[in-house]
Amino acid sequence: MTFAHPQALWLLALLPVIWLFAHRGRHGLTPRRLVGAALLRSATVALLVVAIAQPRVPERSRAVSVVYALDISRSVAPEFLDRSLAWIRATNAHFKPAQARYLVFAERARLLASLEDVAAVAVSSTDRPGGAQTIAQDATDIEQALGAALPGFGPGEERRLVLISDGIQTHGDVWRMLPRLQSGRVRVYAVPAAVARARDAWVETIVVPTGVRAQDPFTLRVNVHALGPMAARVRLTSGSQRLGEESVTLHAGVNEVAFEATLPDAGLRPLTATVHAQGDRFEDNDTLVDSIQVGPRPRVLYVEGVPESAHHLADALRAHHLDVAIAGPEAFAARASSLGSFDAVILSDLYVQTIDAKSQAALEVFVRDQGGGLIFAAGESTYGEAGYAGSALERLLPVRFEGKRKRRELDLVLLIDRSHSMRGRKLEQAKTAALSTLDLLEARHRLAVVAFDARAHEVVPLVAVGNKRRAEDLIASMTARGQTNILPALVEAQRLLAGSTATTRHVILLSDGVTVQPPGPGSDAPNAAQIQALIQRGREEAMRRDGIAMPPPEAAVPVAHPGAIETLVANLARAGITVSTVAIGDKPDLALMGDIAALGRGRGYVARSDAEIPSLFVTETRRLLGASMVEESFRPTRRHRVAALAGLDFASGPPLRGLVVARAKTFAEVLLTGPGDRPLLVTTHFGLGKTVAFLSDVKNRWSSEWIGWDGYGRFWAQLVRATMPRPDAGNLTLRVTRTGGEAVVELRALDRGHGYRNGLAPAIRLVDPSGRATTLMLRQVAPGHYAAHRALEVGHAQPYRFELIEGGGLTRADVRDAGSRSLGYGWSDEYRALPPDTALLRSLSELTGGAYEPKAADIFALHGDGEPTPRPLWPYLIAGALGLFLLDILWRRAPWTVSPRRWRSAPMITGGDRDRSPHMRMDPGETFVPGATGHAVERTLGRRA
DSSP states (O other): OEESOGGGGGGGGGHHHHHHHHHHTOTTOOHHHHHHHHHHHHHHHHHHHHHHTOEEEEEEOOOEEEEEEEEOSTTBOHHHHHHHHHHHHHHHHHHOOSEEEEEEESSSEEEESSHHHHHTOOEESSSSOSSTTOEESSOOOHHHHHHHHGGGSOTTSEEEEEEEEOOOOSSSOGGGSHHHHHHTTEEEEEEEOOBOOOSOEEEEEEEOOSSOBTTOOEEEEEEEEESSOEEEEEEEEETTEEEEEEEEEEOSEEEEEEEEEOOOSOEEEEEEEEEEETTOSOOTTSEEEEEEEEBOOOEEEEEESSGGGTHHHHHHHHHTTOEEEEEOHHHHHHHGGGGGGOSEEEEESOOGGGSOHHHHHHHHHHHHTTOOEEEEEOOTTOOTTTTTTTOTTTTTSSEEEOOOOOOOOEEEEEEEEOSGGGTTHHHHHHHHHHHHHHHHSOTTSEEEEEEESSSEEEEEEEEEOSSTHHHHHHHHTOOOOSOOOHHHHHHHHHHHHTTOOOSEEEEEEEEOOOOOOOOOOOTTSOOHHHHHHHHHHHHHHHHHHHSOOSSOGGGOOOOSSOOHHHHHHHHHHHTTEEEEEEEOSSSOOHHHHHHHHHHTEEEEEEOSSGGGHHHHHHHHHHHHHTOSEEOSOBOOEEOSOOGGGTTOOTTTSOOBOOEEOEEEOTTOEEEEEOGGGOEEEEEEEETTEEEEEEOSOSSTTTTTTTTTSHHHHHHHHHHHHHHSOOGGGSSEEEEEEEETTEEEEEEEEBOTTSOBOOSOOOEEEEEOTTSOEEEEEOEEEETTEEEEEEEOOSOOSSOEEEEEOSBTTBOHHHHHHHOEEEEOOOSOGGGSOOOOOHHHHHHHHHHTTOEESOOHHHHHOOOSOOOEEEEEOHHHHHHHHHHHHHHHHHHHHOGGGSOHHHHHTOOBOOGGGGGOOTTSOOOTTEEEEEOSSSEEEEEOOOOOO
8 A cells, every 4th residue: 555645644643632621522422432432533534644655555457458450561472451441340349348449551650540540531542651650551560550559558457469460570579579469468469461462573682692603603593483384584684794584484483593603793783683574563572682702713823834824724714714823843842832822722733852841831821711722633743651651741631541452563673874975963863863763663663774875784783672771872873974775775675685574675775866776687577667656656545645745746757767775675575574765855856765664665765854854754654663653544433412513524525544552541522533433522610611632633744635624624613613612601790681661680790710819899871772972880799799789771772881991990901801891682571472470470470478369269368467547545544534424423312321210211392392492402411311291301410421
């Protein structure tokens, strides 16, 4: 209980005064009557005093106040609105709520007092209504409607909000009103509205891929929503560039139309999708405007072990719009610290010794921390334990290189030219080549070294390698002198290998080929035609095998009169002894050296510099040993269908000629396989980036036929693009989405170590379709995450543009990396005939204690949640005081309050007293007693109570 005027209770202090007066006026009253009268008068005064203080007690109302919120937006069917009004009228007539109000809403809301006022509301079908009281039907703001309904409830009554709507909100956010509804004890009863349906089709969305680069082919998907089957044309443009047009047959629901597109320039590019459907009754929703952020062309660093062969892959990548920088091993070591400016690095046919520890560490940081792509293309320089097996670089790759392969039985003879032309650096490199070959051989292999000038000199006899120390000393002792004559050297090799039983008998000839050519032998030797046929067959086999011809086809000269050298090599080949050549010098005789390699069924090499001599010897020796390498013709087999291999038919394409043997790691993915189901193309993730191993080569050896294939460039371009990081995968990501009538701008900020960048104050420059620019501040909502909301206007042909502003902790590089975004808002969601959002309506009803799709009785059921209101008690107190006052009079005047003894002794009034009026004045102490025939007055003496 509370009191409006509690100070009035001080008047209760006057109660003793009543008793004082009662004591003084006690004459003629019995003690009992005196006490009763005093009590009654005290209680009367007390009730009057408390009534003056105006006491109140809280009491919950049991009356129901209802507000009917009626959605009159364009998306609601007009016939449903008519049925809803009839239902409201019948419901009110049956349940008779204490108060009923009516709210109509679309883009704005109006609260009305009667159903007649609802019928008189002015509406407009555009967003520019004719007057302040006109409601535009092209938008739905349920949040505003719920807020406008709150004043329509009666004070203290149980509140019921009947929401009749499809629940599709195009403006505002209904969930922002939920706390107010709950705190105001407003129960929402949602009635789903029937949507307006007609023959219509509209562009629902444009699905824009991420990571698109300039000149990079990509797929755009346009989603078209149709209300029924109809024929249509869908067009996609970017500014004045037409990206595609498709004629389709739409079915009811969402239809996806795909477009293959390429955009030439980097930056923010507009996209416009349009649908023209037969019988479409509404054209306002036929066009949707969006945008796509196009990154710069990919940059690739191509490191080739043989720079002369780099043009094959580099030209193919450039033809597919990739920027390629070529580097040799030395240049790569010098620029390893600046890999961050590239999207991908290709390592091709490199000796592991050419990649120093610093370069390997830089590659690891590039892939693991910066998200770069690494493609490792094998080749002859990639071999088992002597190559990448167990190396630091192998840890980045998705494969483990074979380190244990069964070596062949081998007898090898090295023929090294030591004439005057080999003086100095050439001979030293030749010695190094012989020593490197010696290092590759096992103890059971046999090696002979023959140095020749005009005659042949046995430097190391053909014996098992065993302890290599003596052979090393003998090789190091070679000196240059004399003229060149190849024939004695070949004769010596024939002699040394004549009694050999090894499975592989081979000769490696190192010379410039400028030699004395004696005439051929007698009639039992092959004739010129036979020699020519053998040479041609050897060249064709070499081309098929590894794509290397010596000499080049345009430099080859037919052998009209073969000499003793060709005849001897042909005889060696018939005996199972193969011969390979390494041509050196400024002007080597490539024709002769090529003929020797072709006739000897070996390989012909050309040392472009003296430094290449050891590597060529090592390459040939490893080939002979069969060290982790398979050289045979095969076509790749596809294991998985991925984007990197899209559109490539390997079964009908040309074959590869060899690959390096390796094993895929546990979590790697094998995309292509070679002979014996060996891995050919393997990929995996390493940290933030990806690494790929292609276990064949990229140039004119194992891939000699691939180079001229149409799929060669496409394969490598797609592989590079699938390996490199997406442009939006950086440390700063700007994202703009649309929620109803608002743009939601989000920024994710990370540092170089991919930790959160907190405490920033990002600002966005917002340019509206009219060109007016405003600034939008973002606030931090999570670690490294900043966001802001901005209301948008519909009906503009041009999109809104959002771009970061330098400052607030963001650098110019940050702004450049984040790029800009745009958001189109050409038409309202009211122009989409979507089904009611039953999830929203159901959740709103349940969270406020109401019901979804209620019966009328459910709406008016009492829950005891009316607001407590103060109930005044003073009328009851006044009535009680009045009753006590009357009782006090009765108590004082009633005859039964006179003592019986006094009644019997009272004198009778006779004679002249009979005419005495009962209203005559009586002395104090007299009691009026009505009689049958007269009146009697009892005179009593007052006594003290």
